[in-house]
Amino acid sequence: MIGKTYTTMLGGRELSIETGRLAKLVSGSVTLRYGDTLLLVTAQARDEKSLLDFLPLTVEFEERHYAVGKIPGSFQRREGRPGEKAILSARITDRQIRPLFPKGYRHETQVIITVLSADGQNAPDVLGPIGASAALSVSDIPWAGPTACVRVGQIDGQYVVNPTAEQLERSVMDLVVAGTRDAVMMVEAGAQTVDEETLVGAIEFAHAEMQGVISLIETMRVEIGLEKFNFLAESDLSTDLVPELAEAARVGGLRGALLTVKKKERSANLKALRDRLIAERVPEDAEDAAERILALKAAFSKVEKQELRRLILEDDLRADGRNSKTVRPIWIETRPLPRAHGSAIFTRGETQVLGVATLGTERDEILIDDLSSETGDKFLLHYNFPPYSTGEVKRMGGQSRREIGHGNLAKRAIRAVLPSFEEFPYVIRVVGEVLESNGSSSMATVCAGTLSLMDAGVPLKAPVAGVAMGLVMEGERYRILTDILGLEDALGDMDFKVCGSADGVTALQMDIKVGGITPAVMREALAQAREARLHILGKMAEVLAAPRAELSPTAPRIVSMKINPELIGKVIGPGGKQVRELEAMGAQVTIEEDGTIRIFSASGEAAEAVRARISGLTREAKVGEEFEGTVVKTAPFGAFVNLYPGQDGMLHISQMSEERINAVEDVLNVGDKLRVKIVNVDDRGKIDLIRPELEGKIAPRAPREPRGDRGSRPDRGDRGPRPPRSE
Known part of the structure; x- marks a missing residue:
């Protein structure tokens, strides 16, 4: 079967999407080409519904080293677990497509992006989401796309869509934007401290540039897309129970339970209210008790969400008693760890992070074995999120995708203000240990990490801080929330993390759970985030306003x-x-x-x-210098004198005395010390010496013949034939 190819222009280069030629047994399959970067993207869902109570979606980003003509550097010489770059690339796709699956969809779904060819200029991370959008759109999987994704740089004041690797090195920002036809859904950026209006302009530019790709995928869906399969949504039983349960919950003290300041106490109060309401409605001996309990729990969650959102929209009142623009109380301690090079504790409300900075040598830089041209990184930031930080018990293994994603955001925020390696020749590692988490732990890591670096004496260009913004939107009504709680993240419509200095933004990340937001809402969110960021920076400055003048005493x-x-x-x-x-x-x-x-x-x-x-x-000896040397060796023609470590000179027997000397040992022996002066250094670095007190009293020794200069000697032809060797 011959595949069908669709093309459009993106950033002045052709983007082609082909389907129907490779991986034809899967529900949705496309190959996407941009320059010489080629991806295979597949989408498949299970027929049967999962028993899980959340969307069981997985996105895999598979890098193949043959894509760049390399053999993997692992012991087995084959690709192993995804590296950090691959995980971050998978998260970009996941965050773009996840919000558009229908409510109640519970079929296990897998999107696999395989990099078949990479040209080193057109990055595959922003092409994967386009391929996923196309594969889902032409498949039979229910999904409300299409979407598209582009990268934007800014070079010499001009926005550039999908800059090449060479262009990106000259860009002041690295912005990735995903969206639908009408709205922006996901933003991720690192920048060299740019103002908020420049960022909004770049996001608007990106949204306009992706429209051609969205139109292309819409055409594919209309022409070759499969009919979407029917799926069983969640039972309507919980929805039917909501009105009656909502009234009972309000009477029973739902508002007071929601407005409990402390997280653990709030959770306990809400659970007690829920359990009481359920017990009143489900007799212990009821045949359908288990089913009714599950339905009532689901209904209570909806009631809880509705009431929280109502309090925010109508009363500007949040779960911990704050209004929409207030930052939680902050306390900071620097140098809590006596032996670390730099350390700080940053606490904001019930979110607490221990930041630790360690300085190392070039040998400590991380080596990268992926499809990029990079060979190493001299700045590391690791974000650790142990289960005790949320009061839970979970199995601990390797670093999760969430930890990698949050750590990368904090890393981009801080990297912008680090000194160059030439200015500060250390490999730097920052670790963010999350000790308590009730929302915005990644932003607390930015603050704690910055403080730990300043505590270590790293000369940052400026302190940076981060804050997570939220959104509650009902129709035309909305309210932007500053410094969101975990509950507001779960029940709200947006998680918008903004990091930067007093001068501008260095990193941001936005995820939307609704259909998207407009540039006007984004401008308002960025302005409110700036106010909060300046407030947090002020609190940090009260404790440590600038990097310490001296390097930490424990630092190497x-x-x-x-x-x-x-x-x-x-x-x-x-x-x-x-x-x-x-x-x-x-x-x-x-x-x-x-x-x-x-x-x-x-x-x-x-x-x-x-x-x-x-x-x-490495000292280079010069004619005329005098030294107090030590004789280290004697020979029939003179003595070798050590001038300084690693450098000897030769004092010829003719330069030792005014009188004729029969043997060097008559004047000097090994270990003797004497004053000597350099009179000649030949092209091989060989040094001739004289005793300075004899200079002018004895004839100077002729300089050694330059190396390789044998012009004054007769060649073999001038001297006649070589005499026969005696037997």
Whole structure:
């Protein structure tokens, strides 16, 4: 069967989507090509409904190293678990498509994006969501798309759609936007401190640019799309119970339970009210007790959501008693860990994060083995979300996708204000340990991480802070919420995280649960977020206004120096012997091809001792210099005198005395110390010496013949034939 191809232009380059040629047994399958980047995207759902009470959607982003002509670097030489980049790419697709599945849809659904070819210029992460939208649209899976996704950069003040890798290096922002025909649904960005209006302009630009792709997928759906299968939505029983249960809950004290300030107490009060209402309506001996209890629990959740949203929209009153624009109380402590290089505790309401900064050498940078051209990263940020942070018991394993996503957002926020490696030659690791979580723990990680870096003495360009904004929308009415609680995240319509300094935004992430929001609402949310961010930065400044003037006393020291690249061999030594001796002095030594040497040690004294040793090894002797040297070796023609570590000179027998000397040992022996002066340095670095008190009193020795210059010697032809070898 010959496939059918659809094309459109995006960012001045052709985007083509083909279906009907590969992976034809799956419900929806497309191949997408942009430049020489080629993806296969499939979508499949199970026929039977899952028993889970949430949407069982999984998105996998599979990187194949053959896509860039590489063999994997793992021990088995095959691809293993998805790397961080692949997980972040999968999350972009997931966040775009998840809100558009029908309410009550419970069929296990899987979208798999496989990178078959990557050209290194057109990133596959923003192409995967387009492929997923196309595959779902032509499949029989119920889904309310299509959507599209583009990346926007800004170069020399101009917005650029889907910038190439080379263009992205020159861009002041890296913005990814997904949306439907009418509204924006998902935003993720890292930026070099840009103002809010520039970001909104970029989002509007992105939404306009994606319309051609959406039209293309709509055409595909009309021409070749399968009929969507029918699915069993959740039982209407819970919906039928809502009106009566809502009235009983209000009478029973629902408002008071919802307005309990503390999270655990609020949860306990709501559960007690729910259980009492259920017990009043379900006799213990009822045949359908289990079914009715489940239905009543679902109905109570709806009542709880309705009442919370009503309080917010009508009374501007939130679960913990705040209004829509108030930030929770903040307290901060710096340097709580005595041995860490930098540490801080940031607490906002019932969300608390311990930030810890560690400084290392170039050897500590993380090596990257994915489809990108990167080889390493000198800034690491790890976000840990243990179960005790929410008062739960769960199995602990590797890092979850959520932890990777939240950590990446915090990393992008802080990276924008880090000094360059040339200015501050350390590999930096920040860890955010979430100790308590009641909403916005990733934003607390930005604050705690910033404070820990300043506590360590890292010269940040500016402090950064983050805040999570929410939204409750009913028709034309809406209210934007500052610093949302976990409950407001779960029952609200938006999670909009904004990070930045006093000068502008460095990172943001937005996820919408409704059909999307308009630019006007986004502007209002960004303006309200700026007010909150400035408030939080003010609280941080009360404790630590700027990076500490001195590096933390527990932090290792790095001494940088520059040598003649031709002398690198002297520092390394034969077989690396010299470097090993240097590191045995208590330091790590890294050497670059341009002659830059960095000495890393926990002890400033050890670092300085190694620096002095290297200076001696690479010191270039000059004619006229005098030294107090030590005889290290004698020969019939003279004595070798050590001038400084790693450098000897030769004092010829004719330069030792005014009188004729029969043997060097008549004047000098190994271990003797004497004053010497350099009179010549040849092209090989060989040094000739004289005793300075004899200068002018004895005839100077003729300079050694330059290396390779044998022009004054007769060649073999001038000297006649070589005499026959005697037997």
